[in-house]
Amino acid sequence: MIEAIGRGENANIRIGHNYSITKDRWKKAWAYYFTLKKWLPIQGRYTGIPILLDFCDPNKAIRSHILDLLGKKTTLKELYVEMFSYSLEFHLLGRHPNDKAKIFATKAAIESLINEVKKNEYDEMILAAVQINPVVPSEGKLSWYELCHHKFFRRCDIILSSIGKNKWCAAFKEKGPEREELRDLLLKYSLVLDTWISSQDVTDELIKNNHEVLGDQTSKKLFQVSLLNAFLKGQREYIM
Structure with a gap:
């Protein structure tokens, strides 16, 4: 905008939603996603996730923050985190047409994870918060913020804090940066x-x-x- 005013021309940018997201904000969102993926258990081989995390979160502040929120691993937490990873994917990788393979695969995975969650003593609000139905919001129980929304990361922290405590937290006492x-x-x-x-x-x-x-x-x-x-x-x- 400043450059456009200085030149006396219209701003050559698109404003609104994902067009307004800075590179640093994208990197922070990917750091949340890759931290959750790294937190989930793997078997055997190394992965490239640490390399990507070093790029997105070089000082490891986000990794430390998320690990503190999640606490000790449990089977239920792993199910919640896996489901929430799909939710973040939905915002990071873009929306797909409802009749395409990605949607079919995502819906099948979410349904399977929901069935596994319900075998445990779960919290309904956490279950609603971690899932993203690509067609319909989570039964209207919880509004969701897009990545461009200034409260996006605070909502992520509320969800992750709730997973860590296995109890829905309507607020998050610690103010994020x-x-x-x-x-x-x-x-x-x-x-x-x-x-x-x-x-x-x-x-x-x-x-x-x-x-x-x-x-x-x-x-x-x-x-x-x-x-x-x-x-x-x-x-x-x-x-x-």
């Missing part, structure tokens, strides 16, 4: 725009670089930057 990261990012770009509007001298490289991209002030640019800045500040207030 995502909200603070988003607030800091919004503040950073709001400062870029504030200082450009007021023509302040700055030393911060990010701010200076964006000021250069915006170029000289014009009445049109001032209006557009003020509008964008108001939006960023509104978003920051919304997530506080």
Whole structure:
């Protein structure tokens, strides 16, 4: 948006849902998925999952976070996690037509896992939360957030925390870092725009670089930057 305003042209980007997801957010989502896959038991051979995790989660923060939530392995937890992995796949790999092989395979796997879960002392809300019916939401028991939603990872944490305790947790006491990261990012770009509007001298490289991209002030640019800045500040207030 800043580049488009600086050039005086329409933004050459698509906005909304998955078009707005950054590379870091994709990597974080894949780190959740691969951590769950690595947590599940395997027999014999090594896999390439640790290599992928090192790329998506180089400081191992996500791995440590998820392992703490899940706790000690049990057969029921493994069933929940396997089912939740299918749910994450649905968001990471894209939707498939209802009459295609991927949907048939996913539905068959989910049905089989549900049958196994019901042989144990399970929690109905956890069972509803971990499954993703590719055609219909989980019987309306629990709304789901898309990957682009700012609460996506918090919902994942609630589900994984519930699996760890074998009891549905409607809330998650420990605040994840995502909200603070988003607030800091919004503040950073709001400062870029504030200082450009007021023509302040700055030393911060990010701010200076964006000021250069915006170029000289014009009445049109001032209006557009003020509008964008108001939006960023509104978003920051919304997530506080």
